[in-house]
Amino acid sequence: MTQFTLNGQPVEVENTPDEMLLLVIRDTLKLIGTKYGCGAAMCGACTVHVDGVAMFSCQMSVGDVEGAEVTTIEGLSEDGSHPVQQAWIEEQVPQCGYCQSGQIMRAAALLADNPTPSRAEIVDEMSANLCRCGTYNRIFKAVERAAQEV
Amino acid sequence: MTLTMNRRSFLQGTAGLTFLMGAQGITAVRSEAATGALDVNHWLTIRADGTILVVHPSTEMGQSSYSTLPQILAEELDADWADIEIEQLNADDRRFGNQLFGGVLYTAGSTGTQFYFDPMRKAGAQARDVLLQIAARAWGVDKSTLRTDPSVVVGPDGQAAGYGALAALGADGITVPDVDTVALKDRAQFRIIGHDVPRRDVPAKSTGQAVYAIDVDVPNMAYGAVLRAPVEDEVPLSVDDTAARDIPGVIDVVTLPDGVAVVAESLWSALGARGLLQVEWSRTSPFRSSNSDATLAEYAAAAHAPGAQGAVWAEKGDAPAAIAGADKQFSQLYLSDYAYHGQIEPMAAVADVDADGHGAEVRAGTPTQSWTARTVAQTLDIPVEAVRLNMMTMGGGFGRRTALMQNYVRDAVLCSRATGRPVKVIWPREDDVKQGTFRPAAAQKLHAGLTADGKLDGWYHKVATPSVIGFFNPLRWEVARPNDVISMRGAESKFYGIKDFRADHLIMDRHARLSPYRGIGASYTAFAAEAFMDELAEAAGRDALDFRLDLVKDNPRGRHLLEKVADMSGWHTRGNRALGLSFAGYSSSMAAGVAEVEVDADRGDIRIKKIWAAIDAGLIVTPDNAHNQIEGGIIFGISMALSEKIDIENGEVLQENFYDYEITRAHQVPEIDIYIAEVDAPPVGVGEVGTPMVSAAIANAFYAAQGKRLRHMPFTPDRVAGALDT
Numbered sequence: 041m042t043q044f045t046l047n048g049q050p051v052e053v054e055n056t057p058d059e060m061l062l063l064v065i066r067d068t069l070k071l072i073g074t075k076y077g078c079g080a081a082m083c084g085a086c087t088v089h090v091d092g093v094a095m096f097s098c099q100m101s102v103g104d105v106e107g108a109e110v111t112t113i114e115g116l117s118e119d120g121s122h123p124v125q126q127a128w129i130e131e132q133v134p135q136c137g138y139c140q141s142g143q144i145m146r147a148a149a150l151l152a153d154n155p156t157p158s159r160a161e162i163v164d165e166m167s168a169n170l171c172r173c174g175t176y177n178r179i180f181k182a183v184e185r186a187a188q189e190v
Numbered sequence: 191m192t193l194t195m196n197r198r199s200f201l202q203g204t205a206g207l208t209f210l211m212g213a214q215g216i217t218a219v220r221s222e223a224a225t226g227a228l229d230v231n232h233w234l235t236i237r238a239d240g241t242i243l244v245v246h247p248s249t250e251m252g253q254s255s256y257s258t259l260p261q262i263l264a265e266e267l268d269a270d271w272a273d274i275e276i277e278q279l280n281a282d283d284r285r286f287g288n289q290l291f292g293g294v295l296y297t298a299g300s301t302g303t304q305f306y307f308d309p310m311r312k313a314g315a316q317a318r319d320v321l322l323q324i325a326a327r328a329w330g331v332d333k334s335t336l337r338t339d340p341s342v343v344v345g346p347d348g349q350a351a352g353y354g355a356l357a358a359l360g361a362d363g364i365t366v367p368d369v370d371t372v373a374l375k376d377r378a379q380f381r382i383i384g385h386d387v388p389r390r391d392v393p394a395k396s397t398g399q400a401v402y403a404i405d406v407d408v409p410n411m412a413y414g415a416v417l418r419a420p421v422e423d424e425v426p427l428s429v430d431d432t433a434a435r436d437i438p439g440v441i442d443v444v445t446l447p448d449g450v451a452v453v454a455e456s457l458w459s460a461l462g463a464r465g466l467l468q469v470e471w472s473r474t475s476p477f478r479s480s481n482s483d484a485t486l487a488e489y490a491a492a493a494h495a496p497g498a499q500g501a502v503w504a505e506k507g508d509a510p511a512a513i514a515g516a517d518k519q520f521s522q523l524y525l526s527d528y529a530y531h532g533q534i535e536p537m538a539a540v541a542d543v544d545a546d547g548h549g550a551e552v553r554a555g556t557p558t559q560s561w562t563a564r565t566v567a568q569t570l571d572i573p574v575e576a577v578r579l580n581m582m583t584m585g586g587g588f589g590r591r592t593a594l595m596q597n598y599v600r601d602a603v604l605c606s607r608a609t610g611r612p613v614k615v616i617w618p619r620e621d622d623v624k625q626g627t628f629r630p631a632a633a634q635k636l637h638a639g640l641t642a643d644g645k646l647d648g649w650y651h652k653v654a655t656p657s658v659i660g661f662f663n664p665l666r667w668e669v670a671r672p673n674d675v676i677s678m679r680g681a682e683s684k685f686y687g688i689k690d691f692r693a694d695h696l697i698m699d700r701h702a703r704l705s706p707y708r709g710i711g712a713s714y715t716a717f718a719a720e721a722f723m724d725e726l727a728e729a730a731g732r733d734a735l736d737f738r739l740d741l742v743k744d745n746p747r748g749r750h751l752l753e754k755v756a757d758m759s760g761w762h763t764r765g766n767r768a769l770g771l772s773f774a775g776y777s778s779s780m781a782a783g784v785a786e787v788e789v790d791a792d793r794g795d796i797r798i799k800k801i802w803a804a805i806d807a808g809l810i811v812t813p814d815n816a817h818n819q820i821e822g823g824i825i826f827g828i829s830m831a832l833s834e835k836i837d838i839e840n841g842e843v844l845q846e847n848f849y850d851y852e853i854t855r856a857h858q859v860p861e862i863d864i865y866i867a868e869v870d871a872p873p874v875g876v877g878e879v880g881t882p883m884v885s886a887a888i889a890n891a892f893y894a895a896q897g898k899r900l901r902h903m904p905f906t907p908d909r910v911a912g913a914l915d916t
Contacts, residue, residue, distance in 0.1 A: 059458045067413075067456055072405035073398020075585070077534045078619045082848035085534055113398030120397040128396040132388060132814055135822060136252030137395025138402060138535045138585025167857040170848060172534050172586050173252050174825030176859040178818065 044105045046071075047115025057103025062086045064102040065112060073113035073141045077170070084169030087142035088112050094149035094168075113141040116148055123189035124148045127182040135173035143169050147183045151190045157183070233286075233313045234263060236321075240341065240354030242269055247279045247286040247306060248297040249557050250391065251587035252822075253877045254815045255302040257390045262307055262811060265382040266314030266374060269353065270340035276390060280579045282563040292669075297557040298592055298706065300776060300875030303811055307873050315372045323364045324356045325349075340381070377809075377870070386814040391583065403555040403582040404538035404616060411540065412441055414605040414615040415460035417467050418449040418625050421841035422703060423475035426450050430468035437463040444608040446601060453609050457616060477841040480701040482631060485838070486525055489633035492696050493654040494523060498635070500652060500696035501672035504682035509637075512648030512690030516639020520729055523635050524718035525902040528628040528836035529707055530845070532853045535585020536622050541566070541602035542612035549576040550606070554599050555584035556591045561663075565596040569603045588826070589706035593627065594663040623851060624843045627662060627705035628836050630655045630677065634718040644730030645740055651681050651693040653715060656700040672697065680712030680882055683719055685748045685773065685780050686741035702838055708826050709776060712882035716774035717831075717903050720886030724771070725899065734771045734890065735761055747869060748773070751782035751804040754865055759784035759802040770891030772883040779807040779879035783824070785887035786860075789895045791914055794907030796892060798828055798860040805864065807879055808871040820880040821862050827884025829854035835904050 043052045046069065055064050065074050065088070077085030079098045086097040089111040116122045120129075124147045134140045143166065150157060150165045157165070162183045171179065235243040244263050250256040256276060264274050279286055279295070287293035290301045318338060325343040326333040328351070335346040341353045367373075377384070394400040419425060429450050431443040439459035444451040450469050454460035492498060513519055539554040550570060556562045559579060566577040584591065602615040617625065632655035639647040658676035660667040667674075674695060681693035707713060727737035735756050742749040752773055756762060759769055761784060768789070773782045786799040801824055810816045833852045837844040845851040889900040898913040 055458070059456075063456070063458050066405075067458075070407060071398075072401065072407070075402075075534070076404065076536065076616070077585075078848050080619065080847045080849060083534055117397075120393060125396045129388070129392055132392055132818065134252075134389075134392050134395035135254070135818060136533075136535070136584060136586045137391065137400050138533075140395050141398045144396065163856050163859075167855045170534060170853060170855065172532050172588070172826075172853060174822030174829075174854070174859075175818065176825065176856045177821060177862060179856070 042102050042106050044107060045109045047111055053102060055102050058101045060098060061100040061102050061105060062097040065097060071112050071114050075138055075141055077139065082170070083139065084146060085139050085142040087145040087169065089145060089149055092149065092152060094146045113145060116145065122148065123186040124151065124182070127186035127189070130185060131178050131182040133175050133178040133182050135175055139169060139171045143171065143179055147179070147186065150183070151187055155190050156187055159184070234267070234317060236317070236353050236357040238354050238358040240273055240352050241275050242267070242273050242353065243275045243277050245279050245286065246276050247295065248302045249555070249559070249581045249584065251297070251555070251557065251584035253302065253819060254389050254391070254812060255297065256583070257387070258303055258812050258815065259306050259310055261382045261387060263310040263314040265380055266311045267318050268338040268340060271382055271387055273341050273353070278581050279559060280581050282560045282574055282579075284560070287560070294561070295559040296561070298589070299710070300779070300877040300879070303873045304875050307811070311374055312369050312372055315374050316366055316369065319367045319372060320361055320364055321353055321356050324359050324361060325351055328356070328359055383811050384809070384813065387812065389815060400583055402535050402585050403540065403553055404535055404585070406540040406553045406582065406614060408540060408542065408612045410611055412453050412455060412609060412611045412613050413457040413460045414451045414453045414602065414613045415457065415464040416446065416449045416451040416601055416615065416617070416621070417464050417469060418621060419471055421475050422477040424448070424471045424473070426469050427472055428470045433466040434463035437466065441611070442609050443467070444605050446604055449601070451601060451605050451615070453605050453611070453613055461618070475841065477701065480838050480841045482528060482836070482838040485701045486527065486631050486633060489631060489654040489698050490523060490525060492698060493633040493635040493652050498652060498696060500694035503673065503678045503693040503695050505692045506688070507690035509648045509650040509690045509692035513637050513639040513650060516647040517642040518640045518729070519637070520640065520726060521635060521637040522722055522725060523633065523901065524721060526632050526714040526717060527904065528631050528702060528838070529830055529834045530623060530626045530628055530836050530851055531586070531588040531590035531707060532848070532851065533584070533586030533588055533590050536619055537591070537598040537617040538614065539599045539602040540612060540614040541599065541606040543570065543603060543606040545610065547607060548572055549578065550603060551578040551580070552599060552603065553580040553582055554596065555582040556596055556599070557587055558592070561594050562596050562599055564594070565599050566603055569600045570607065588708045589710070590627070592662060592706050594665055619848070620846045623845050623847060625703070626836065626843060627703040629707035629713060630658055630702070630704050632714050634715065636718060636722040638722070638726055640726065640730050644732050646688060646726065648690040649683065649688045649692070651683070651715070651719060652696055653678060653681050653694070653711070654696040654698050656698045656704060658704045658706060661700055661703065662705045676706050676710045678711045678715065679776070680715035680719065680774060685745055685775060687744040688741060708823065709878045709881035712774060712776055713830060714903065716772070716882035717885040717889070720772040720774055720883065721889045721899070721901065724886070724890040724893065738771070738773055747806050747867065748780050750867060751780055751806055755782040755784050755802050755804040758804065758863055758865060759786070768891050768895035770887045770889065770894055772887035772890060774883035774886070776875065776878040776882055778874040779805070779876065781805050781879050781883045783883040783887045785884070785891045787888060787891040787895055789892060789910070791896070794910035794914070796832060796888065796905060796910060798858070798888065800861045800863070801884070801887070802863045803865070803880060804867065805879055806867040806869055807876045808869060808874040810866055810876070811873055813866065816866060816876045817864055819876045820864050820866070823878055823880025824862055824884055825854055825859055827881040828858070828888070831885035831888050831904055832858075833904050833906065835906065
């Protein structure tokens with residue numbers, strides 16, 4: 041049994057502690073905004089915040105987050121009003137959209153840590169996440185737009 | 191009777207208008223005063239409350255047809271876009287089929303807007319005309335005195351009635367205008383087409399709310415993970431599943447034609463148990479001798495062979511004779527490796543087979559209602575009509591999901607039938623790579639002649655590669671043989687006027703699973719053609735732009751793109767900047783591109799500093815999305831040019847995941863400057879036009895930087911180093 045805080049709410053799951061956090065979030069807790077893309081820390085589609093830090097949830101076991109605060113895309117804002125999400129909509133970033141939850145979570149963690157990142161800092165941070173549709177330049181612009189709002 | 195009420199006056203009614211339409215346009219109109227019930231076979235329904243339901247006949251994989259196609263209809267209907275609701279077509283209903291694919295429901299080849307533009311415009315125009323007739327009858331005025339504002343008919347005396355209110359009046363006795371003569375708007379009147387209407391799916395995709403096939407959750411659902419034969423055509427001979435069945439949560443172990451599936455209460459359990467399966471595989475497959483290096487050598491030898499000929503793909507004049515008689519002759523060989531799609535959503539499907547086995551509900555993300563329904567029907571030996579499909583938005587396609595037999599769907603169906611549960615099958619990333627269907631390896635030999643004054647005099651392009659269609663869709667191959675557009679597109683060089691021209695397909699033996707890939711054949715034929723064009727220009731002592739401009743005298747739109755991209759990139763004043771030019775495209779969409787590179791000779795690293803692109807894709811329905819698609823296509827082109835390569839040894843794919851199959855990351859993306867020409871011509875597609883020209887632009891820029899030619903794609907560091915050592 042593992043207890044942690046998910047999107048501000050205490051949760052308790054009975055999954056074995058070694059089960060992949062990503063699968064617990066998706067299949068047990070039914071929050072499907074966090075995506076499986078590679079299971080190998082290479083694509084970032086599974087990015088969540090653990091105690092405010094962007095993490096690959098495919099590289100963590102649920103036991104690793106005992107007592108921690110986990111935030112998924114569903115908990116970033118109640119109504120999609122987070123400045124990063126709004127910037128994503130304004131810049132019309134997504135194409136297939138599958139990687140974008142992870143992109144948005146990484147961008148939000150970046151801006152929480154560094155509210156005025158340079159373009160080079162944005163590019164460097166966002167290089168952890170893949171977008172096969174090739175929306176990278178829009179991602180950069182959206183992060184810059186959001187930075188003005190945060 | 192004068193109607194001045196707004197649409198809310200009619201909210202109490204449930205009436206609506208439904209327009210029945212096939213590919214040729216609306217053929218009947220039905221008012222449904224009693225129920226307002228929707229029918230999936232109908233293009234649009236105008237409800238009494240003013241909402242308008244429009245069918246989306248394609249499937250959405252990121253290209254935005256989910257928004258773009260209904261916008262086309264909404265434009266001619268003169269609807270308020272906010273009133274439009276979009277209904278995904280979930281059945282193999284051929285009345286909505288894409289006639290560019292013989293009526294099959296198949297979202298591929300950048301053809302969605304190209305094909306559906308006319309029928310969906312006409313559907314909207316016919317519906318608008320019917321609404322005008324209803325209003326004219328109600329108000330006792332002539333139809334010609336009426337006009338429309340968004341979702342409102344306005345009369346000569348300022349009367350106004352919302353579309354919903356008019357729909358509620360019914361259309362009994364009203365004649366639908368003929369589809370071939372119905373009046374369409376002038377482009378100057380467009381309010382939606384050509385304007386930046388936000389995509390419908392972006393808010394959900396920005397908040398984690400979009401539901402993909404891999405996200406589907408239905409009651410009592412189990413999870414399937416499949417251990418697959420390591421080599422194509424091998425089958426499981428015996429299975430020891432003792433240890434696997436001991437894992438808590440395992441429901442059953444199901445033997446499939448080419449694998450063994452574990453079905454469990456969770457994906458975690460299924461994956462864990464899969465790792466404990468002991469399977470003895472057959473060892474008789476001829477693919478056990480497949481090695482990608484040997485394959486490419488085999489294809490190269492075929493392309494190289496003196497007098498080699500293949501199935502003629504395109505021909506004009508007499509290329510061999512012209513080249514033989516030219517003042518100078520040149521030839522060169524270009525190679526390209528297998529490439530993998532790398533869509534970020536792995537293959538996934540949920541199937542729920544009826545207890546009696548006579549039907550099934552399937553949720554999957556595929557480009558084709560037709561072939562998905564067929565897959566399920568064939569697997570269960572049931573009629574297509576007994577398949578209940580739900581077409582999910584896809585986490586990328588790029589050709590990965592296009593096959594006639596959708597294997598991952600078949601897996602889910604077989605697992606569900608065996609266990610009596612709804613089952614979600616997911617192919618983990620490693621399975622998707624190792625069981626991938628690839629862009630084929632290819633060897634291309636180009637021959638050309640030059641006149642003494644440096645002009646092209648004959649062009650002969652030989653492409654040695656297998657038939658892709660023959661593998662991924664044998665039904666289509668029966669019809670198309672020997673013309674394989676997937677293998678050969680681009681080799682026709684149709685944007686140039688070359689007097690004596692020929693392109694042949696040397697149809698080689700297949701040594702791997704194959705499928706379309708973004709840009710299909712043009713992703714490698716344009717590399718070879720445009721790299722060769724640069725080599726010819728140099729041999730002729732000509733500027734690469736001027737040499738090409740000779741060849742677009744009869745293609746003013748193409749000439750405009752070349753001149754435009756030269757202006758954008760400062761081609762004529764480039765000095766020491768390492769610029770490379772390329773001119774290609776996809777189908778009838780054209781792209782002229784210039785890449786600027788820097789080369790780190792020690793690391794064999796090519797850095798793309800900037801790309802300029804000038805595009806002509808006919809009329810652009812959604813400009814902002816077109817820009818996004820073209821930019822994405824260019825980045826895809828960068829990715830395949832620099833790093834994408836699949837290796838096969840003894841029939842097994844060596845790569846596993848994004849750590850050994852690298853696709854372009856954020857830090858590798860250059861600034862990209864895109865110009866889209868405004869032309870008075872039908873739309874011809876933006877999804878793939880950006881991709882084909884990129885690799886040659888990079889190779890040509892590399893030559894400008896280093897004076898060495900790159901003739902084997904991708905331009906990996908070892909190949910760059912090898913070129914620099916020559």
